[in-house]
Amino acid sequence: MDVCRILERERCAPVCRFTEANSEGIMTYLRTLLLAGVAAIGSPAYAQQVMYVAGPGGSTQKLIQAQIIPEFEAKHNVKITYVPGISSEIVAKLQAQSGKQEINVAIVDDGPLYQAIQYGYCDKLADAPVYKDVYTFAHFGGNGIGIGLVGTGIAYNKASFEKKGWAPPTSWKDLTDKKYSQRFTASSLSGTYGVHTLVMFARINGGDERNIEPGFEAIRKDLVPNVLSWSSSPAKLAEMFQNNDVDVAVWGSSRAIALKNTGFPIEFVYPQEGAPALVLGACPVVQNSAPEASQAFLQYLVTPEVQAKLASEGLGPTNRLTKLDDKLAAGVPYGGNRVGNMIPMQWNEINKKRAEWTNRWNRTIER
Incomplete structure (x- = not known):
């Protein structure tokens, strides 16, 4: 290997000329740098997972990207790319990518979510205590969970x-x-x-x-x-x-x-x-490249803290333990009377x- 050529490519020609007689020492130095780089790439700071979350656009997208995703990314060392679209488009993407799914978590309306589950695009939810606090009607047979009403x-x-x-x-x-x-x-x-x-x-x-x-x-x-x-x-x-x-x-x-x-x-x-x-639901996609992070993200979305943030954009909480102030509660499906009087669709x-x-x-x- 021409050590000087390597150094010149890295704009280190002066070092090359100064140490031309000691190529063995330079090679040792380069090997040290290479091993250090490999170790750094393998460290947690560099081993950041990438997740793709597909969900609604508009104000819901802005809220999720600005107030919900950053905290999750910081806690779980994951980078989330949000892919906006209407529910039918997202299910169509799941169908088109069948066998080579790119989406990790799908957030769609209840009707399309039932279709996605029927077609086998949604994986089973991992057990989590937080799901016990979610209204029964917001459970999608163990393959999805409602995050907003x-x-x-x-x-x-x-x-x-x-x-x-x-x-x-x-x-x-x-x-x-x-x-x-x-x-x-x-x-x-x-x-x-x-x-x-x-x-x-x-x-x-x-x-x-x-x-x-x-x-x-x-x-x-x-x-x-x-x-x-x-x-x-x-x-x-x-x-x-x-x-x-x-x-x-x-x-x-x-x-x-x-x-x-x-x-x-x-x-x-x-x-x-x-x-x-209308129950806005979410599911972990099958053939998932980040299964643990996907499950954690779904559990995070139904925590009372996140549910309160979603309520600021008009999504009623599906977690019955969520507390809203009077002004916010007045504008969303919230509480036994309003939620109880809504009409479920026979999807x-x-x-x-x-x-x-x-x-x-x-x-x-x-x-």
């Missing part, structure tokens, strides 16, 4: 309503009022809020998840004339409110609170017929027919 209801622009002299909506049926023509928006069926809308219109018209026909009929005849456009993007829907394109929408309590936190005059209503419960029935419903929706509703 959202109510699906009606969001409206309070300032616009007052200007027009409109009374606040109180019922799902109010959304079909002709005064909302081209001033209403909701998620398409690709989003959970869209599924909730379809099921609730079925329920209030004599159907349910097993008999969805009344929902399609009511939406096609009575709701579609009021719709400006359908959107499954939370950012786009918020933009429609801010641009004064719409006055009212079917939306989630967490999204409405996030927009209200910006100073926008939005209000959220739990309809008198009931608000569907086993929905997921059997969701592809069929989506095709029909695209043909007859969103054309």
